[in-house]
Amino acid sequence: SRYTLTDGDGNCILSDRFLLSLKDLNLMRDIPDLIAAGITSFKIEGRYKEIDYVKTVTAAYSRALDAFIHSQPNYRRSSSGRSEPAFSPDPAMTFNRGFTRYFISSQREKIASLDTPKSIGQPVGTVTALGKRFFKTDCTDLKNGDGLCFFTKERKLSGFRIERVENSKIFPNTMEDLGQGVILYRNHNIALTRMLHKVSSRRQIQVEMDFRHEGDTVHLAATDEDGNRAELILTMSYEEPRDPSMAREQVEKHLSSTGNTPFKVIKLDISRRIGFSSISFLNSIKRKVLAELERIRFERCPRETAAFIPNSIPYPEKQLDYRANVLNEHARRFYIRHGAEVLEPAFETLSAKTGKEVMRTRYCLRYELDACDRLGPSRCRLKEPLRISDQHHAYLLKFDCEACRMSLILLGRE
Numbered sequence: 001s002r003y004t005l006t007d008g009d010g011n012c013i014l015s016d017r018f019l020l021s022l023k024d025l026n027l028m029r030d031i032p033d034l035i036a037a038g039i040t041s042f043k044i045e046g047r048y049k050e051i052d053y054v055k056t057v058t059a060a061y062s063r064a065l066d067a068f069i070h071s072q073p074n075y076r077r078s079s080s081g082r083s084e085p086a087f088s089p090d091p092a093m094t095f096n097r098g099f100t101r102y103f104i105s106s107q108r109e110k111i112a113s114l115d116t117p118k119s120i121g122q123p124v125g126t127v128t129a130l131g132k133r134f135f136k137t138d139c140t141d142l143k144n145g146d147g148l149c150f151f152t153k154e155r156k157l158s159g160f161r162i163e164r165v166e167n168s169k170i171f172p173n174t175m176e177d178l179g180q181g182v183i184l185y186r187n188h189n190i191a192l193t194r195m196l197h198k199v200s201s202r203r204q205i206q207v208e209m210d211f212r213h214e215g216d217t218v219h220l221a222a223t224d225e226d227g228n229r230a231e232l233i234l235t236m237s238y239e240e241p242r243d244p245s246m247a248r249e250q251v252e253k254h255l256s257s258t259g260n261t262p263f264k265v266i267k268l269d270i271s272r273r274i275g276f277s278s279i280s281f282l283n284s285i286k287r288k289v290l291a292e293l294e295r296i297r298f299e300r301c302p303r304e305t306a307a308f309i310p311n312s313i314p315y316p317e318k319q320l321d322y323r324a325n326v327l328n329e330h331a332r333r334f335y336i337r338h339g340a341e342v343l344e345p346a347f348e349t350l351s352a353k354t355g356k357e358v359m360r361t362r363y364c365l366r367y368e369l370d371a372c373d374r375l376g377p378s379r380c381r382l383k384e385p386l387r388i389s390d391q392h393h394a395y396l397l398k399f400d401c402e403a404c405r406m407s408l409i410l411l412g413r414e
Contacts, residue, residue: 026099059089121187147188204264230293
């Protein structure tokens with residue numbers, strides 16, 4: 001929502017800005033420290049995001065984890081298999097409003113995206129010249145169908161779609177508000193989108209195979225990356241191939257092709273002397289061995305089970321208000337069992353909501369606007385009490401400078 005900020009005298013400080021819109025969290029460079037702290041699973045937010053975002057961000061974090069594991073032999077992935085993307089993932093190339101580490105290092109930073117809650121994408125260059133229905137830029141890799149955006153002089157986000165690239169001239173579908181020197185961001189990369197909408201990666205478990213054709217016996221074994229092994233020995237009369245080199249190539253080709261199975265052959269050892277094997281025979285023994293390997297993996301897959309044992313360990317807080325978000329009887333009984341008294345139900349069920357704290361955050365508008373006195377003389381003086389309002393509600397801003405927290409208190413409807 002757009003909010004207006006006013007001071008204690010009712011003066012408008014900022015109008016129609018996205019005062020509670022934050023940049024996107026990006027902790028890729030903190031992965032080693034997070035793992036050292038004991039974190040074993042990383043959750044990547046993906047609700048209401050398009051497939052381009054989900055594929056790109058998960059692939060980027062996956063590569064960062066692989067790099068860490070490669071440098072730390074005491075660590076390994078908790079699951080088998082590898083998913084290799086067919087592109088170079090970069091979170092900046094998909095949905096983002098700029099990035100923040102959100103004070104994870106205790107260092108203060110500007111984390112708001114005051115001008116827009118929408119994706120601005122990746123900075124690509126500036127407008128160097130304007131012409132009739134076209135412009136020029138120092139960006140050299142723009143394509144037909146790319147989407148670019150920029151901020152106007154009034155700090156409004158505007159944008160256009162590229163309809164044609166002709167030599168050094170860029171023809172957009174609109175030139176409105178575009179001016180020389182404007183910084184351009186690409187928030188829709190048509191080439192990346194087309195690639196991501198294809199099958200860009202598939203998780204596969206690495207397998208090493210050993211093929212032997214000795215006498216009238218054919219032996220095929222497959223060992224996966226976890227040490228599981230399946231093998232098949234068949235009796236088949238030895239028949240000298242007319243072209244030994246071609247026969248070997250046929251064995252390599254058909255045993256290495258794993259089709260829709262979850263396996264990927266990374267190494268194939270073949271005996272020096274092999275006889276003729278038909279394509280149907282090679283495909284048959286490969287399918288049987290891989291099916292057996294999959295069965296063995298399923299049987300040996302560790303399954304941890306734990307019985308739920310209710311307890312009555314005392315809850316840290318003895319009295320709970322609406323902020324505990326107790327909405328149903330199951331939650332109420334849980335807190336009662338642990339010795340806590342529920343004084344109020346969840347916020348949305350309250351009949352009187354005015355004066356209630358609806359948000360507490362480390363994000364601070366005073367710091368964002370250079371009006372924080374705690375870190376030294378501020379460049380901007382704001383008379384309190386401060387409040388923000390949208391078309392529906394007004395909120396009082398309270399500041400706990402010792403804890404470095406900002407709270408929003410509901411004042412009522414505008």
